[in-house]
Amino acid sequence: MVNNSEHCRSHCPINFLLEALGDKWTLLIVRDLMFKGKKRFGEFLQSDEKIATNILAARLKKLEENHIIIKSSDPESGSMRLYQLTDKGKDLLPIMLEITDWSAKHDALTNTPPDFAERLKTDKAAIAADILAALE
């Protein structure tokens, strides 16, 4: 869908990411999935940035359409929906770590812990491995 030429503005790689993730909210959902262990609609709502329910629903739908997340039912309780990163979604990890690195450097008020920011500079591969392991 994102890949057909009528829909896309171009096939520049920067633009390709923007078509899927280029707005103020989508990457925050990826962050919650990747770093905070969140998996449910209600959990995403609780983040500091206070996303509205309609925007969250729209973004989850688009992420699913772009195969960055998959939606399933919680095996333990039929009602609850679970959202999880696909392999394509997990592949965003290096981007997320570089973003964290940049913001830790340029935001004087960053909430990135100093020791994590330091480890990020020297040990990115090990951090990535840890985070991927935590996602199973």
Added chain:
Amino acid sequence: MVNNSEHCRSHCPINFLLEALGDKWTLLIVRDLMFKGKKRFGEFLQSDEKIATNILAARLKKLEENHIIIKSSDPESGSMRLYQLTDKGKDLLPIMLEITDWSAKHDALTNTPPDFAERLKTDKAAIAADILAALE
């Protein structure tokens, strides 16, 4: 300005980047500055994605407010304005390269040349050095 707590939604590092660059257009301007040697208003207008003049003016202003670019006059012709990346802007390069890597992998129609995509996987530091050198 972006750093004051009334304005920002949070000081999460992912959010910090989104506050400065989180929309469908801003990163394309950074791309043009970083990879395509573009420096002038009229040059940004010519990209494939066809940004409107009012949106371009607004994004350039915001990038300047966030100290990601600086605006100056062309020393050779008094009238023309030049836009250039600051050090903070150049620090976005690792993010841009990771984005390129991700899109080259996941966009079947990517216009990233295969040899560049290959070199990106093995030789990211050398590519980064080349690009920074080209920016002076």
Added chain:
DNA sequence: CAATTCACTTTCATTTTGCAAGTGAACTTA
């Protein structure tokens, strides 16, 4: 079986976007 929780959907006012046209300063041509 009534109340609550969860995951959305709908409504609607406000904000942002995008196209087109307009403006003004410098520069080029007749």
Added chain:
DNA sequence: TAAGTTCACTTGCAAAATGAAAGTGAATTG
């Protein structure tokens, strides 16, 4: 030197996206 032309924007307006709040329906709990 007067008349375009180019460049870098700004303005106006219709259309689309956003955000707050309320509503809906399925499951779960008391």
